[in-house]
Amino acid sequence: MTSKEIRDSFLQFFEQKKHTIVPSAPVVPYDDPTLLFTNAGMNQFKDVFLGKGSRPYTRAADTQKCVRAGGKHNDLEEVGFDTYHHTFFEMLGNWSFGDYYKKEAITWAWDLTTNIWKLPKDKIWVTVFETDDEAMELWKTHTDIDHSHILRFDAKDNFWEMGETGPCGPCSEMHFDFTKNGCKPEDINAGREDVIEFWNLVFIQYNRDDKGELSPLPAKHIDTGMGFERMVRIIQKKDSNYETDIFSPIIEVIKKITGKEYSGENISPMNAIADHIRTLVFSICDGAAPSNEGRGYVLRRVLRRALRLARKLEYHEPFLYKLVDVVVEHFGYIFPEIVEKKDLAIKLIKGEEESFNQTLDRGIEQFNEVLKRIQKDGKKTFPGEEAFKLYDTFGFPVDLTEVMAKEKGYDIEMSRFEEEMGKQKSLARSSRKDTSKSNEVAIKPSKELKINYDPYSASEDNIDTTLFEVIEDDKQSYLFLKDNPFYSEAGGQVSDTGTVTLNGKKLKVKDSKKEYIVTEKTEPVSDMPVSVSIDHDRRKAIEKNHSATHLMNAALKSVLGEHVKQMGSLVNEEYLRFDFPNFAKLSDEEIKKIEDIVNTKISGNIKVETKVDVPIDEANQIPGVRKQFGEKYGDKVRVVIIDPEFSVEFCGGTHVPNTAEIGFFKITKEESISAGVRRIFAKTGKGTQSLINDRAKEIEDLFDELSEASTEVNFIKEKYNSQTENKALSEIYSIQTNILSELSDIKEKLSEEKKKSEKEQLKKNLEKYKAEIDSLISSADSSLGFKIISTDLKINSADEFKEIGEEVRKKLRDGVGLFASVINGKISLVCSVSDDLIKEKKISAGDIIKDIAKMLGGGGGGKPQLATAGAKDVEKLPEVLNGFKDFLKKKYSL
Secondary structure, three states: OOHHHHHHHHHHHHHHOOOEEOOOOOOOOOOOOOOOOOOOHHHHHHHHHOOOOOOOOOEEEEEEEEEOOOOOOOOHHHOOOOOOOOOEEEEEEEEEEOOOOHHHHHHHHHHHHHHHOOOOHHHEEEEEEOOOHHHHHHHHHHOOOOHHHEEEEOHHHHEEEOOOOEEEEEEEEEEEEOOOOOOOHHHOOOOOOOEEEEEEEEEEEEEEOOOOOEEEEEEEEEEEEEEHHHHHHHHHOOOOHHHOOOOHHHHHHHHHHHOOOOOHHHHHHHHHHHHHHHHHHHHHHOOOOOOOOHHHHHHHHHHHHHHHHHHHOOOOOOOHHHHHHHHHHHHOOOOOHHHHOHHHHHHHHHHHHHHHHHHHHHHHHHHHHHHHHHHHHOOOEEOHHHHHHHHHHHOOOHHHHHHHHHHOOOEEOHHHHHHHHHHHHHHHHHHOOOOOOOOOOOOOOOOOOOOEEOOOOOOOOOEEEEEEEEEEOOOEEEEEEOEEOOOOOEOOEOOOOEEEEEOOEEEEEEEEOOOOEEEEOOOOOEEEEEEEEEOHHHHHHHHHHHHHHHHHHHHHHHHHOOOOOOOEEEEOOOOEEEEEEOOOOOOHHHHHHHHHHHHHHHHOOOEOEEEEEEEHHHHHOOOOOEOOOOOOOOOEEEEEEEOOOOEEEEOOOOOOOEHHHHOOOEEEEEEEEEOOEEEEEEEOHHHHHHHHHHHHHHHHHHHHHOHHHHHHHHHHHHHHHHHHOOOOHHHHHHHHHHHHHHHHHHHHHHHHHHHHHHHHHHHHHHHHHHHHHHHHHHOOEOOOOOEEEEEEOOOOOHHHHHHHHHHHHHHOOOEEEEEEEEEOOEEEEEEEEOHHHHHHHOOOHHHHHHHHHHHOOOEEEEOOOEEEEEEOOHHHHHHHHHOHHHHHHHHHOO
16 A cells, blocks of 8 residues: 555545544644644644533544654654654544544554554554553453553553643553564563554543542543554555655655665665655745744754755755655645645745855864864863854854764763853843843832723823832832723833823823833822823824734735744834745835735725634634734633734734724835844834935935936926825825936936046046156156156046056156145055066065155055055145155165
8 A cells, every 4th residue: 555545544444434534733833832843633632622622523533744853752863763753744643522432442443453454463562551441351352452462551651641730541552563573562662663653542531630630521532643654664564664655755856866875874864854854844834934943943953954964975065945846746635735835945945055054064074173183182072162162153053063973972061062152141241231220129019909901992081090009219110000001012012101190290101011100210109199191192103003014914925925924023103023934035026015905905994893802712713813823812812803804813902993094004124034034114104204204305305416407307396296295195105206216317317427527527637647747757857777756746536646647657667656646635646666677676666655655644555566555644745755766765775
C-alpha cells in the first residue's frame, strides 16, 4: 500500500463507523496561546474535553498536522539520526465525545491493524495502565492477541493528562516488534528503535482537581493518536520511516540538487533535511514565519540546522526553497492550504537561506579555528568567551555553537558565555539615559477598592466621581477613582489623557491603568469628590486610527493573502503602526490597492458595530472572525464588526461609530523590521490633515523656487487652487500628487538648463584660463633648472578649478606649478609636477601640497604628478605663493 492509500483507508474505516471526517487544524494553534505549535490530534478538541465547547457530532476522525521541535523523544538535534522521530508528522486519530468507549476503541484498533492492514498479530504488543483491569479484560476477550503480549505499566507510560488539573485517564498503547527473533516484555517502552509505539488509545474518564484528587467525569471520551509515518513504515516493511514513500520523493530531489548518493554518512543529513522542509512548509503555510522569538525562533532553528547539515553534504548554496514544490506535490491533495501558500513558503525560506548562509560559513570557519586551538592546547571545554565572540561578532547562534561543539565531544563553558553576555547588557544599559523612577513606590491602595473601569460609555461632559486614595512618588501621583472612564493601554491602543479637578485645581492626566490614573504631582488626599474629563479630541483621533487599523488588517489580507495577521500594533492620536508577516516589500501597486480598499470602506458610510459580553464559544463561531494570537481572552469578549463580510475582530479598544468619521486614510511608510515581518505606518483624520498641510507648504515653496518659469508655474498654481477648492482630503491628496509631479518635472527641466548654461560658461572661462596658463608657462622662472609657477587665479567655482588642474598637468613640461584660488572664502590649491622631475629629482606634488596646505591652515594630498588641497588662511596666501621657489630649494636641497 502507498502512504496515500494507508491514510485514505484509515479515514474510510472510521467514516464507515459513523465518524465525521474533520479537516486538520492549522499547525499554528491560533485558538490556544498556551501552545507554540499544534502537537497532537486532540488540540483542536481541547475545549470539548474541558467542558467549554461542543461539536455538532459525537464521533470524529482526521489526520492532524503536528510539530514537535522539543520535549520527550523530540530533541531537534536528534531528528534524522534515528529512524522514527520527526519535527513534523501526521497524527491519525479517532474521537468519541461521550459516545462509545473502551470496547469499541480497542476492537476497532485491532480490526483495522490486523484485518484491514494485515499486520502480523505476533508482532503486536499492547500496554495498559497498571490498574485498568477493564482494558486488560477487553484486550483478552474482544481480540485474539497473544495474552502474553498484554503488559501493565505505571502512570509514566500509560496515564494521560492534559495538564496538572483537568480531564485525564488511563491509556492503552500498541507497539510493533521489528526484531527478527521476537522481542521480550522488557523491550517494550525501552526506547528501542526496533520496538516502537504506533497507536495510543486514551480513555478520558477522570477529572483531576487542584488538590490532585481524581473524580469520575459525567461523560467519558475517547482520544486516539496514531503516528502515520510509523504506520506506513510498518506496512511498507521498511527499516526506517525515511525509507517510505512519504520521504523518498523529497530525498530524491535532495540527491539531485547536492549530487550525493543516499548512503553512508549522507543518510542522516538527508533524512533531517527531508524532515525539516516539511516542518517549514506546513508551518509557514499556516501563518508562522522564521523570526527571533517564539515559534518563529523554532522555525529559524530548524531551517538553520538544515543548512548546517547541508554542509555535511558539501553543499553551500540556498536550496531548501527548491524542495517546496515536491512537498506541495505529494501532500497538497490532503492539505490544500500548502498549495495556496506555496509561493509564500518559497519566498520566506529562500530569504532566510540567503541571509543566513554567509553568517553560517563565517561562523563555521571561526568555530573550526577555535577548535584547532583548543585541541592543540588539550582543553576539555569550548571557551565561553569564544562562543560569545561567535555570537556577538559573527551573529552565530549560541545553540548552534553548542550543537557543533557537542558533535566534537566538547561542552561549552556556558557560565562564561553568560558572564560576557551580562557585561554587554550592562554596557548597553549604562550607555542609555536612565529613565527609571528614582524613588519607586508600590502602586497599591491601602485597602481593597471597588473600581468601575468603563472607558466605553464616557460622555464628553465632566464626570463627577469619588477619589478614594492618592499614592505619590517624587515625580507624579497615582489616583484611585471610584469611576475610571480613561482607556488603559491595551491591544495597541494607547491610554487616554485628560484632566481631573481636585480642590479647584485642574491636574493633567498623563496615563491611565484600569486601577488608577497617573497625574502630575498632587497632595495625598482621600475620599473626596472630584471631576474628571477625557481629552475627547485626542480620543476621537485615536479611534479613527484604531478603526482604520481594522480596515487595513482586512485589506492586507485581501491583497496579500490569508497569511496576514497582526504581529504587533500601535494606535495613537498621530498615526497607526501595524506589523504583519510578509516576506516581500509591498509594491507601490499593492500599497495603492490597500489604500483604495480602506478608503472605499470609509466613504461607504458603514456603521461600526461593537458586540459586548459575547460568550467566547459563540464569538469563535462568527464567520471570518479574527483575533490576535497570544492574547488571552476571557469567557466573554468584545467583537468589533465593520461590515460582517469584511472585518470582524475580537477587540477591547474604542472605535468610531461610523467609518465616514475616519476621513482619509494614507499609508506613509512601509518597511522591514525582521526577516519575513513588515511594518506599515499610516495616518487618518488630523494626521492626514497635517500630511496635506505639509504637502501644501512644499508646493508653495516650489512655486516660489520656480518663479523664473513664471508663465508655466502660474498656470499650474491657478489650476491647483481651483482644483482643491472645497474638495475632500483624499481628492486633495491625489491632486497634490499630480501637481508635485508637474512641478518636479519643471524643476528638473530648469536644473538641466542651468547645468547646460553653466557648462557652456565653464567652457568659455576655460578658454580664457588656458590662454593665461600658456602665458604663465612661457614666462615662468627657470633659475633652478626647471620652470616654477606659483600664482593666484581668479576662479569662481570648484568645477573650473578642477579643470585648471588637469589643464596644467597636460601643458607643464619640465616644471612645478602651484595654483591657488579663493572660492567662497576658502582656499583651493592644486600642484602639478612633470614626470621628469619626479623621476630625476624625486619631487612629488603630493608631498608639496601637504606642506603648503599646512602652512595655510588646511590639508590635502594626492599623487606625485597631481595633488589638491583646501585651506582657510586667506591672508597668508600671497606670502606662501611668493615664497614657493625658496620652499622648493629648501625641501629638495636645490
